Amino acid sequence: MDKIRIVGGNALAGRVEISGAKNAALPAMAASLLTADTIHLENIPYVRDILTTRNLLREMGSEAEVRKDGTATLRAAELHSFEAPYELVKTMRASILVLGPLVGRFKKARVSLPGGCAIGARPVNLHLMGLERMGAKCEVVHGYIEASTEGLHGAYILMETVTVTGTENLMMAATLAEGETILDNAACEPEVSDLADLLRGMGAQIEGDGTRTIRISGVRKLRGCRHRIIPDRIEAGTFAIAAAITRGDIEIANCRPHQLTAVLTQLSQTGAEVDIGPASFRVKGRDPVLSRNVTTYPYPAFPTDMQAQYMALMTQGDGIAVITETIFENRFMHALEMIRMGADIAVEGRQAVVKGGRSLTGARVLASDLRASASLILAGLVASGETWIDRVYHLDRGYFHIEEKLAALGANIERVP
Numbered sequence: 001m002d003k004i005r006i007v008g009g010n011a012l013a014g015r016v017e018i019s020g021a022k023n024a025a026l027p028a029m030a031a032s033l034l035t036a037d038t039i040h041l042e043n044i045p046y047v048r049d050i051l052t053t054r055n056l057l058r059e060m061g062s063e064a065e066v067r068k069d070g071t072a073t074l075r076a077a078e079l080h081s082f083e084a085p086y087e088l089v090k091t092m093r094a095s096i097l098v099l100g101p102l103v104g105r106f107k108k109a110r111v112s113l114p115g116g117c118a119i120g121a122r123p124v125n126l127h128l129m130g131l132e133r134m135g136a137k138c139e140v141v142h143g144y145i146e147a148s149t150e151g152l153h154g155a156y157i158l159m160e161t162v163t164v165t166g167t168e169n170l171m172m173a174a175t176l177a178e179g180e181t182i183l184d185n186a187a188c189e190p191e192v193s194d195l196a197d198l199l200r201g202m203g204a205q206i207e208g209d210g211t212r213t214i215r216i217s218g219v220r221k222l223r224g225c226r227h228r229i230i231p232d233r234i235e236a237g238t239f240a241i242a243a244a245i246t247r248g249d250i251e252i253a254n255c256r257p258h259q260l261t262a263v264l265t266q267l268s269q270t271g272a273e274v275d276i277g278p279a280s281f282r283v284k285g286r287d288p289v290l291s292r293n294v295t296t297y298p299y300p301a302f303p304t305d306m307q308a309q310y311m312a313l314m315t316q317g318d319g320i321a322v323i324t325e326t327i328f329e330n331r332f333m334h335a336l337e338m339i340r341m342g343a344d345i346a347v348e349g350r351q352a353v354v355k356g357g358r359s360l361t362g363a364r365v366l367a368s369d370l371r372a373s374a375s376l377i378l379a380g381l382v383a384s385g386e387t388w389i390d391r392v393y394h395l396d397r398g399y400f401h402i403e404e405k406l407a408a409l410g411a412n413i414e415r416v417p
């Protein structure tokens, strides 16, 4: 299994191009199941979760091609299976995104119920509740969600918790339901709006995406189209922290800075210099790094997917920062690894108290999930000596060529097979 080796201490400088957003590409690929026509996608990051989704679509009978140049051609003219098997769902929870499209178009689906994962319980009860409100019958049998319907109809669906994939699943199902569906307390994440844009391109009638209330008027049929995936705001945010933590100077290009407002505002408050352009921004790290509290919330607030990376920065702060995680109940695994590198972090429930001003030292550390791996890389960039990161497959699920991009900015980093 590959490992990543970093020798810390270099200030990173230069320009980095941001790839397409994995979390927008995954629902877009699932949406291809809603039509018999071909969907062409561009700006797809060639990362593991994308290939897993391609395999899942192929197993169901879709002709799915994903190329290294970031294009994908997906055609689900006919399917011979309506199932997402446990073997795939256990490696990628986002497989649940095929549920809504399958029930919407084929009136049936069998999708393995995702179990818990490293960051929390992550239930899918709201996906099922919403489908039932639209007239589907959902049962859990032998670890699988078995859903079927005579035909979906519009419904008013209030989601008690803001859920990204839940909103996406129900929005996709509703595009082919009879009548109007209202999704209330919907997720406003840019990835939801990107999916709505794709669906509109396919002929769906959707309004209100990007707000808490989405209205979908069902249509009889959807058609093929071409769609470009939005840039990855979490990858952009990760490089922003790389600049701040190494006291470097990085231009982060090919992104949408306004989708990162909460992160960039927070970063400015820690003393970094942030210059924002229309499709890029530049971060200059400054001494001292000021310790500032943060709390994760749904978009447009500070994202849970940036919490681990921000914690790495706070280990270098001038005082104490309290980090509060409100989305997932167990998303501080990276803290324990940072402590092994010399950080002073006390975790209690959903809060981590990070005392800054400790010099980190390189160590062998284990990545527990995707964003945790990124945070350990960031810590390794400022640690003295060698840091070895194990279980790099988490990183490969979602970051495209991250070690090459960091090396091009001057990091001493390599992948060791």
Ligand code: UD1
Binding pocket: 023, 024, 026, 093, 094, 120, 121, 122, 123, 124, 125, 126, 127, 128, 161, 162, 163, 164, 165, 166, 191, 304, 305, 326, 327, 328
């Ligand atoms: C998505 C993102 C993930 C990000 C997360 C939170 C993708 C593929 N993944 O994950 O990177 O970390 O949003 O922004 O886009 N919940 C319920 N019932 C449900 C569904 C969710 O109670 O049916 C709760 C969860 O326990 C959690 C919260 O809602 O507390 C958010 O979960 P959810 O939005 O579903 O996260 P994902 O969509 O899995």
